[in-house]
Amino acid sequence: MYRVLFLLLFSAGLWAQVDTLYTLPDATVTAFRDEVAGYRVGASVSTLAERELQLIPTADLLPAMNRLPGVRFEQRAPGSYRISVRGSTLRSPFGVRNIKIYWNGIPLTEPGGDTPLNFLDVNNIDRVELIRGPAGSLYGAGTAGTLLLSTDTLSEHASVDISGGSYGFFRGGAQVQWGSANRSANPNDGHYQFRLAHQQTDGYREQSALRRQTAQFSTGWATGTNRSLQLHALYTNLYYELPGGLNAEQYAADRRQARPGSSETNASINYDNLLVGLTHDWSSGRWQNATTLYGTGFYFDHPFNFDYKRETNLGTGGRTAFDYTLPLAGSVLKISAGAESQLQMRMANNFGNETGTPTQLNFSDEILSTQYVLFTQATYDLGAWRFALGLSFSDLRYRVDRTFDAAGEPAIIESSIDPVASPRLSVLRDFGGYSLYATVSSGFSPPTLDEFRTNEGSINVSLQPERGTNYEVGAKGNLNGVQYELALFYLRLDNAISTYSDERGTQLFRNAGNTNQRGLELALSYRPTDWLNLYGSYTYHDFAYDSYERAGDDYSGNRLPGTAPHVVNLEATAALPGGFYTTITENYTDAIPLNDGNSVYGEAYHLVRGRLGWRGDLARTRLDAYIGGSNLLDQTMSFGNDLNPQFGGRYYQPAPGRNWFAGIRVGF
Template identity: 75%
Template sequence: MYRYFFLLLFLSQQLAAQSDTLYTLPDATVVGFRDQLPARRVAASISTLRTGELRQYPAADLLPAMNRLPGVRFEERAPGSYRISVRGSTLRSPFGVRNIKVYWNGIPLTEPGGDTPLNFLDVNNIDRVELIRGPAGSLFGAGTAGTLLLSTDTLARPATLDVSGGSFGFFRAGARVQWPSGRADDAGPHHYQLRVTHQQTEGYRDHSSLRRQTAQASARWSVSPHRNFSLHALYTRLGYDLPGGLNAEQYAADPRQARPGSAETNASINYDNLLVGLTQEWARGRWSNQTTLYGTGFYFDHPFNFDYKRETNLGVGGRTAFDYALPLRTSVLNLSLGAESQLQYRMANNFGNESGTPTELNFSDEILSTQRILFFQAQYTIDDWRFSAGLSLNDLGYRVDRTFSADGPVGITESNLRGVASPRLAALRDFGSWSLYGSISSGFSPPTLDEFRTNEGSINTALRPERGTNYEVGAKGRRGRVAYELALFYLRLTETISTYSDARGTTLFRNAGNTEQRGLEFQLDYAAGPWLDLYGSYTYHRFTYGTYARGGTDYSGNRLPGTAPHIVNLEARFRLPAGLYLTVTENYTDAIPLNDAGTVSGEAYHLLRARAGWRGTIARSELDFFLGGSNLLDERMSFGNDLNPQFGGRYYQPAPGRNWFVGVSVTP
């Protein structure tokens, strides 16, 4: 697979040599490190996705859009069951998002317990993605893999409606509407938005249906020339079935079957969630401030093969950051100081499960999770050099009050992690059309609540937090039609948390010594002209255990499960005459080791997708008719494997075979 990287590198050199200044790629602005600068002037590995890139894929699916980025593996083990890996973070992820801090419109979507319900969001609720790869704890707290910033923008047009359908009972309909308040004054613009979406599918596998409705209301208004407010409210009703993992024999015989017992017990996830956040932005003179306050609550209903969970959650929190521009000699020293605090209360009950109905109560917990972050950053530019230094102090605590247990003790168990420091140092040299940077950053990742308190009722007080230090160098360039980015990194984790499962299939966790994670990530954009854009990315990850022995077996030096050594993405976007267009994408994913011993691997595959359509105007409305397909080569693959199953060998979560879709988007 090295040939892919050298091919992309050779192409970037040739294309840069042939480029001119008559057709220039737009330069993405990033905000993750408290500044508004082109990405090539920020000393970090940062990727962005804009609205057009998010909407160009089959049926507005977030999975292929995220997977085009180097270092990222976005998985969907069943419709709606997301898992995202950045630089191998799925080592410790049974489901959902781990080791990555996620924000939506400045609101922490990641709970203080470490879980991130990314499936509460439809792609209709996201207009822009900014991904920081590597530890960003100096500003965002816990997490050694990265930080994901999602945001909603002002709409370009007053309204957009879209409808699409396809294979396996897929249907999706959404609407985005925006209108001004009608108020005209010197304070600034006022506008309101409403976004609603319904999505459903019966799924490729048995017992894998999905139903999701989202409703987002947003408002932005100015109370003075110096102060703006924005309000975002999101309601999500989500329900999806869990078909479960298959062993090798079941996978070979019929990949569409569900794990035996999943349908009979109605194994599924069901949520009702409300999230509301209010943000103030203020700037005057050398000072500026951004403050966000939020509240959230959800009801969680989860029948599983062996038990039945019901939870009620309430959470509140806030984040504030002050920025000050201090003139210093011939330049400006930019200072940032801020804090973030989150509190979550959860009432959790675990029952027996009889044919999808809760029976006797097994145990009941009242859980309080708290997280506090204090952060500081200084950035200084002198001539062509830019220097950054940051530091955060972090506190995290869990308090589990077991009020009832059918077969064990009751009482209070606490876990506290106090005063953890996460520093970051970085420097960048700007050569005009390209730059070089280097950084050293430290991160930590405490056990999440679902790792500290596992599904079968045990409380793992012996589980210790991960600590990691990341060393990174990179180059970024932009010249006319060509833009590229190259990053080389080395991350050493100690007390790495890895997963395994018991005889029931419950995911459990243990510390696994230390890991050595080396990687190369490269991406290239080429605007060939007004009719063609080309994109390519290559990821090489060599992630291995350093020192790790378990059960008398030494796994030191083995590759980490859940990480592909090589991933290649290639993309071509054609703009054809008469409003026609075509997008073709190819994803190659290398074989993925699935257990610590390296004796079982998920197969390598080529995933080919295409979308063709027509954009034009009919009766003063802009229309986009499209059709296409995914997995056009009908490859057998798994988008999300189970790692280290202790019994049963249920490694595989099969992905759909060849499938099709058709749809239309209307902008009046």
């Protein structure tokens, strides 16, 4: 099967032109307070550059992120994202859990552990760095990974892009940059940047429309010889509908229908959000420092099938990191230390829902979330050896003041999560262009606010934090022109948090004993000729409960719900001097268990995408025009399944069949 697919990918290259380069282990990595080639970092770190993010332009990160081994990026409905890194879907019925995310150095992940990734348009992201596995020694709580997103200075003064496609999809974006003529020499010297984006779709299913507008302003300027400031501001207006999960009979009868009741109650989410962050960088001799302060606020309006939520949120925080470089024994010792602190105040009201209109007040909460992280790391280069030792200390607190309860039980409830230390040790041997490494890291993941305080208003004080230890060995480098990155790991997770739903569909959480998570992740890239790039990745995840009994049922040894045992990605991008280019990608995902008993599985599928276009210069403009399609084999699949529904068997979130898109981008 895959031999045939490779031949198809090779033959597709006779059409096209592209300037994307794949440099998996050689790409510069900054995730661990360094700026070194990826093959010299003793951890699983993947990077995506701007060209790789735009290979298949579907107006979201999904295809680009899913090309990485160990990653599953899902879109349960337009605007409703879910990311799993090394199996974190187990506790992610919606949104992003157990992954710390930063945007331009600003913590996008709230102190309560949730991340509103859907506030970002692809227009707001030029580069991605993903750390797979615990990185708590620098970034605090989390056992799955850390995602660093950033925007760069623009290569053009201005650009405009427009695209459209199936199911009423339309997207328009614009970018403009002006300021100092010296910005190419010093990116932080007086440049100003403005980015706008609008996206909308009617959605594949009933009650699955989306509308999102984003506006980003960024600027940077030098304040001295070795000092600079950067300002990033992002406003997002987001509306998307929630079709809900279907049971097997509904899924087979009509995949495009919504869950009964979703349309009548206008199940949907409305956000208005503002995020502003200011970063100060300075260096002096052997010292360097980066300090970021930020503030954020959003209004949240959410009618759901059985209730109606309205929330107002204010948050603030900051992060500072110092680096000191010391010559030692003919080599270099680099010591990093810093702190991160976040505070969030949320006013949350829960009402009844009658045909999409709030009715009686059920309860009203004032919620205070506070988090801090203290971290330190030492990196020592001793000849061909590279050693890294890190340690963090993190603390998280919730205080819920229930000022009104229709049941007549107002109360003040505080969490009882003990502070935790998270160490990391790695050793790497550089053989000149390739390397071997081994690392041991500890991760700590407390319940998020939405797990501690669930949608229907219950507060789960008995839910315990996850704690895991990850053992990993890997190899990175270049072998006869094939760049490779291989990681083998074993994560032992205690008090694993699992999701389930009640008869109303409310997502609830419980500790599910211990898990054993073994995996192999491989990424390869190869450029056999000047006009052809090939890329492939393979993920094998053997994730199972170690000991887990519930209500008289023993699930020990069963596979973890939400994780596919095998995932394969193949990709080819090809070019000819005529300016035409093509990209074809294929994603095979194995059948996924959807409940603890492993009695229900999501189907395996092959997801094929393609793009054909022309890129070139016309007068003083750079033009890129393209057409393409997704799910070209018209596979039936459920993308973003619901796990462990207690009643109704609503496991399935149907994905679109074969669909098309076309677009044009003009740069000036």
